[in-house]
Amino acid sequence: MTAQAVTVGDEIRRPTAIVRRLRRVSPALVLAWLAVAVVVAWALVPWLFSAADPTIGVSGQRLQAPSIQHLFGTDQLGRDVLDRVIYGSRFSLVGALVAVGVGLVAGTALGVLAGTLSRAVDDVIMRIVDVLLAIPSLLLSLSIITLLGFGTVNVSIAVGITSIAMFARLTRSQVVKVRHTDYVEAAVGSGGHFLGVLWRHVLPNSMGPVVALSALQFGSAILQIATLGFLGFGAPPPTPEWGLMVSEGRNYIATSWWLTTLPGAIVVVVVLSTHRVSRSLGREKRG
Amino acid sequence: MTGKTRSPVLQVKGLSVSYLRDHEATQAVDDISFSIDQGQLLALVGESGSGKTTVAQSVIGLLPGNGRIDSGEILLNGVDISRWNWRRLQTVRGRRIGLVPQDPAASLNPVRTIGANLGEVLRIHTRVRGSELRRQVVELLARVGIDDPERRARQYPHELSGGMRQRVLIASAIALRPDLIIADEPTSALDVTVQKVILDLLDDLRREYGTAILFVTHDLAIAAERSTEVVVLRDGRVQEHASTAEVLSNPRTEYARTLLRDAPALAGRAAPLPPAADLAAIALRADSLVQTFALGRKRDEFRAVDDVSFAVPAGTTHALVGESGSGKTTSARIVVGFRRPTSGRVEIDGIDLASLRGEALRQARRTVQLVYQNPYGSLDPRRSVEEIVTEPLRNFGLGDRRSRLAKAGDLIERVALPASVLGRRPHELSGGQRQRVAIARALVLEPRVVVFDEAVSALDVTVQAQVLRLLEDLQRDLGLTYLFVSHDLSVVRHIAHTVSVMRRGRVVEEGPTESVFGTPVHEYTRTLIDAIPRPSERVS
Known part of the structure; x- marks a missing residue:
């Protein structure tokens, strides 16, 4: 490749469109996509990455430090921490998906209603949203879990509900902007039904920033679910949930740092990666 | 004219400008030459994308970041300013060259009063301060025909109509009696009656102070009515360059003829009443x-x-x-x-x-x-x-x-x-x-x-x-x-x-x-x- 490039001088000076596009992609973004892809693969086909059962320990191999055999070390029951992280990604990702789904669907619906219906409906919805925003999200999700009961799905729903307000606000602002454009009015003027115009013109043109926000929310949902798992509101042991793993490892923090640090680092990497990806999505939408 | 020198105020010689986009240069202006004498109004006429605004921006050194003057000279009173850097150009901007922008709504600072907006050009270039500055501002506002100038100077831009804001901008362009005023589509955002008043004002100033005006417009009718000389641009090239009367009566290029035919104000009455x-x-x-x-x-x-x-x-x-x-x-x-x-x-x-x-x-x-x-x-x-x-x-x-x-x-x-x-x-x-x-x-x-x-x-x-x-x-x-x-x-x-x-x-x-x-x-x-x-x- 390099030899060819040197001989064909013209191609270096006038790179093709694809090469130019590639040059503009930042390495951080590539790494972020890679991290997201790996975690998704973990969640979909964990058995390809580890053979062992993440819930059954080997009693002879308790609390071993990271090594070639156990990259992330083992825990107090002799379970491989990396295996548990790999199998745990499913709970975190599915949980985050459900959470974002709840927030996206309910938030967008509320936002669209507020943005299109009468002033009174708008006022009522947006004041409710203000109240939701005023309550700290951890407190809100804890109260919802006490209402719904413990468990992975309930935790996800609780986390999703805390993000409804944000989705509703953003969607409403977009819808209000798009609704007053000439093309939406033209669609009404050419005989479009209210719902048809909403579906064909208003929604597609206002969803750009909302999509970027859901990618962003995905990261923070993982973090929130892990937080609730850490506090003991999520899946019961021995589920390999990331937050729960950090919580269980706390008891050994003085002697076995890897039990808390490495799962925690994975959470941080995934959250940062989704954040980076969502920023690039947002920029493309704007550009 | 008195016995002053007759050398042109602005002379543009063989100007070529290109824009860099995605590592590729696009020629926007190609080998354009013209000159404006004292007290003359030269109209730069063209459609969108013809390069007329690029020419105006090059003259005052305000090309966008990806624009570049490839060749040519821009002589202001005989001095080539085309290679000057930003700092050096600041000494001529406002003082020797005034600019009247297209959009009066976006060109005044909305959080400062009209007086402060207008006083800024005097503050930058002169030592006038305090009550003398206020007096000059009011005088300028009065000069461009704003009634009750003392009250207006205390008002904010949003309290003025579009026509009045454009007058304020003209006042700021003439504050230091520049030799050259560049007017970039100064009336296209205004109503016809207001447009006429603004054009009359520019004419008066030109006659009174002998200011040369480079008038950028898409409207051949305005150019025909007000200018002494017309340069017709298309795709960055000069199509026609002659005195206004000549372009109107005897256009040489096909493009100029099309423009003349299509300008509604020049075309006259066409639509016949439908039968019965x-x-x-x-x-x-x-x-x-x-x-x-x-x-x-x-x-x-x-x-x-x-x-x-x-x-x-x-x-x-x-x-x-x-x-x-x-x-x-x-x-x-x-x-x-x-x-x-x-x-x-x-x-x-x-x-x-x-x-x-x-x-x-x-x-x-x-x-x-x-x-x-x-x-x-x-x-x-x-x-x-x-x-x-x-x-x-x-x-x-x-x-x-x-x-x-x-x-x-x-x-x-x-x-x-x-x-x-x-x-x-x-x-x-x-x-x-x-x-x-x-x-x-x-x-x-x-x-x-x-x-x-x-x-x-x-x-x-x-x-x-x-x-x-x-x-x-x-x-x-x-x-x-x-x-x-x-x-x-x-x-x-x-x-x-x-x-x-x-x-x-x-x-x-x-x-x-x-x-x-x-x-x-x-x-x-x-x-x-x-x-x-x-x-x-x-x-x-």
């Missing part, structure tokens, strides 16, 4: 329309449309003419059923549109369609042209998929677009092409009445002329009835059969276009007509 228009049935009748808006919390109300009535015979064009705030757009929106009038009736084929609601109103929309001013905003950016044109048919469940497509294809051909645009999205089309798509969408339902809200104002003159010809053809072939809303009297005179002149929500004069323009009765109509640029009656 008075015998035809009335297609659209507006009856004592009133639209009021509440002002604040008080009981005061603002009458945006005040007892407006007109009747349009089938197959003819009626124009609503007026300046901004005259209520013409509000009236048009009532006619298409987007706004329910406070009182009054809109009858299309005997059905009162203003009384309908819900499904009945939706069905009635088939009879009347609107074409918007801005073709960039009226087409959904995410839909293909095909989807845009067939959507009205889908809305009313007319025909099946194949027949709808066939119909869209027919219409695209009718509006003189190639069939290949069907698969494209709006952003791939030019402004004129988009407006044709918007017209096709309006026609696909075969409406009785089409309302055009400033539908050609955003287009270049040659494109405008093409679209107007298209509208005339369509009207003749399909028997359409048009309601044409415009501030541009030359266009109206060109296309409308009958006209209503509106002012502050009221119709002040109405009748056949010929008689309203030929023998205007109302004083306001006369003012409007006088404001149309007229090269034949220029004062030298």
Whole structure:
């Protein structure tokens, strides 16, 4: 490749469109996509990455430090921490998906209603949203879990509900902007039904920033679910949930740092990666 | 002229400018030369993309970051400033070269008073401060014809009208008596009567101070009326460069001839009255329309449309003419059923549109369609042209998929677009092409009445002329009835059969276009007509 490039001088000076596009992609973004892809693969086909059962320990191999055999070390029951992280990604990702789904669907619906219906409906919805925003999200999700009961799905729903307000606000602002454009009015003027115009013109043109926000929310949902798992509101042991793993490892923090640090680092990497990806999505939408 | 030196104030020699985009240079201006003497007004005429603004920006050193002067000289009083850096150019900007920008709304700092905005140029270049500064500011405001200048100096930009803001900008351009004023489309955002006042003011200043003016415009009529010399640009090249009288009487290039023919103000009367228009049935009748808006919390109300009535015979064009705030757009929106009038009736084929609601109103929309001013905003950016044109048919469940497509294809051909645009999205089309798509969408339902809200104002003159010809053809072939809303009297005179002149929500004069323009009765109509640029009656 390099030899060819040197001989064909013209191609270096006038790179093709694809090469130019590639040059503009930042390495951080590539790494972020890679991290997201790996975690998704973990969640979909964990058995390809580890053979062992993440819930059954080997009693002879308790609390071993990271090594070639156990990259992330083992825990107090002799379970491989990396295996548990790999199998745990499913709970975190599915949980985050459900959470974002709840927030996206309910938030967008509320936002669209507020943005299109009468002033009174708008006022009522947006004041409710203000109240939701005023309550700290951890407190809100804890109260919802006490209402719904413990468990992975309930935790996800609780986390999703805390993000409804944000989705509703953003969607409403977009819808209000798009609704007053000439093309939406033209669609009404050419005989479009209210719902048809909403579906064909208003929604597609206002969803750009909302999509970027859901990618962003995905990261923070993982973090929130892990937080609730850490506090003991999520899946019961021995589920390999990331937050729960950090919580269980706390008891050994003085002697076995890897039990808390490495799962925690994975959470941080995934959250940062989704954040980076969502920023690039947002920029493309704007550009 | 006294015995001063006769060397030109500004001399541009072989100027070439290119823009760097995605690592590739695009030539925007190619080998342009001209010069302006003291007290002269040179008009740089061209359509969008012709490079006229690029030339103006190069002269004052304000090219965008990716723009670059490739070659050529820009001599200001004999000194080449084309290679000067930013700091050095600051010494001539404002002091030797004044700039009057295009958009008066965006060019004043909204959080500072008019006095502070205007005083800034004096603060930067002179040592004048305090009460002397205030005195000079008030003097300048008075010079550009702003009444009660002391009060105005204390007001903020939003409290002034567009015309007054443009005067403030002119005042700031002449504050230091520069040798050269660059005016970049200074009147295109203004009403015709205000435009005339601003152009007169520039003329006065030119005569009084001997300032040279580089006047950038797309409007050949204005150039013809005001300039001594015209440079016609196209695609960055000089097409024609001669004295104004010569360009008007004896254009040498085909392009200049096209521009002359297409400029509505120069083209004169064209649309003949359709035969027996008075015998035809009335297609659209507006009856004592009133639209009021509440002002604040008080009981005061603002009458945006005040007892407006007109009747349009089938197959003819009626124009609503007026300046901004005259209520013409509000009236048009009532006619298409987007706004329910406070009182009054809109009858299309005997059905009162203003009384309908819900499904009945939706069905009635088939009879009347609107074409918007801005073709960039009226087409959904995410839909293909095909989807845009067939959507009205889908809305009313007319025909099946194949027949709808066939119909869209027919219409695209009718509006003189190639069939290949069907698969494209709006952003791939030019402004004129988009407006044709918007017209096709309006026609696909075969409406009785089409309302055009400033539908050609955003287009270049040659494109405008093409679209107007298209509208005339369509009207003749399909028997359409048009309601044409415009501030541009030359266009109206060109296309409308009958006209209503509106002012502050009221119709002040109405009748056949010929008689309203030929023998205007109302004083306001006369003012409007006088404001149309007229090269034949220029004062030298």
